[in-house]
Amino acid sequence: MEKAIQRQQEQEQLKNLIIEQSRIIIEEEGWSALSIRKIADAIGYSVPVIYKHFTSKDDIIEYFTKEGFELLATQLSNAIQTDHAAADKINRIAKAYWAFAFTHQKHYEIMFGLGIPTCEAIQTVSEKRQTSDVIYSVIAEAVTQSGRTDIDIHLKLKTFWSIMHGLVALELLSNNQKSIQPSDIMKDAIDGYIKSLIN
Structure with a gap:
């Protein structure tokens, strides 16, 4: 049970990280610069990991x-x-x-x-x-x-x-x-x- 809760918390933290990195890209470079690849590179995760939280x-x-x-x-x-x-x-x-x-x-x-x-x-x-x-x-x-x-x-x-x-x-x-x-x-x-x- 503890592992499941910890896993859920980690996933929530990762989703928040994706959102905040997206916010940084948008503020610094504008909406047109936002991409799944750029977010993944910035937070050090693979593209499929991003797709687990946001489909596009x-x-x-x-x-x-x-x-x-x-x-x-x-x-x-x-x-x-x-x-x-x-x-x-x-x-x-x-x-x-x-x-x-x-x-x-x-x-x-x-x-x-x-x-x-x-x-x-x-x-x-x-x-x-x-x-x-x-x-x-x-x-x-x-x-x-x-x-x-x-x-x-x-x-x-x-x-x-x-x-x-x-x-x-x-x-x-x-x-x-x-x-x-x-x-x-x-x-x-x-x-x-x-x-x-x-x-």
């Missing part, structure tokens, strides 16, 4: 994608813990989203490599759904507080995500913005978005 490079990418969405959902949730009006919460979520993209650029690149996820993709991955649910709940709260009945909350969710992803892609990823503080363009866009909900 795509499997490793999926791990980091889920990790990224879990981190994003947590940061967005933390941003709205205090008791504020819904409009203020939307601002806080936008700032938290920007800060996440700034501090976790490699995660963000792979999470949104093909643009914002579709509704179908959100429903099939729990980590994506958590992120979507946080944003949706705040938008729904703002709509309720406004008393309006003519707003499609799902549409407004997609609009919010499109605004944020577009600004991050244009300003932060392509222009290498160095400030964690949101740009004036983002502030202006979110102010306009909030007005579309509450006016």
Whole structure:
């Protein structure tokens, strides 16, 4: 029994080693440089050993994608813990989203490599759904507080995500913005978005 437990612990340690080495390669060289062979060489194991834990490079990418969405959902949730009006919460979520993209650029690149996820993709991955649910709940709260009945909350969710992803892609990823503080363009866009909900 002890040997089985020890073996399991060793396998878990090896999996963690693979993940951490993958993280180093991604941070230093980018996603395109990641390969099973490079990971194996870096940690001193054979390629088949890596395949026991991850069936392919795509499997490793999926791990980091889920990790990224879990981190994003947590940061967005933390941003709205205090008791504020819904409009203020939307601002806080936008700032938290920007800060996440700034501090976790490699995660963000792979999470949104093909643009914002579709509704179908959100429903099939729990980590994506958590992120979507946080944003949706705040938008729904703002709509309720406004008393309006003519707003499609799902549409407004997609609009919010499109605004944020577009600004991050244009300003932060392509222009290498160095400030964690949101740009004036983002502030202006979110102010306009909030007005579309509450006016």
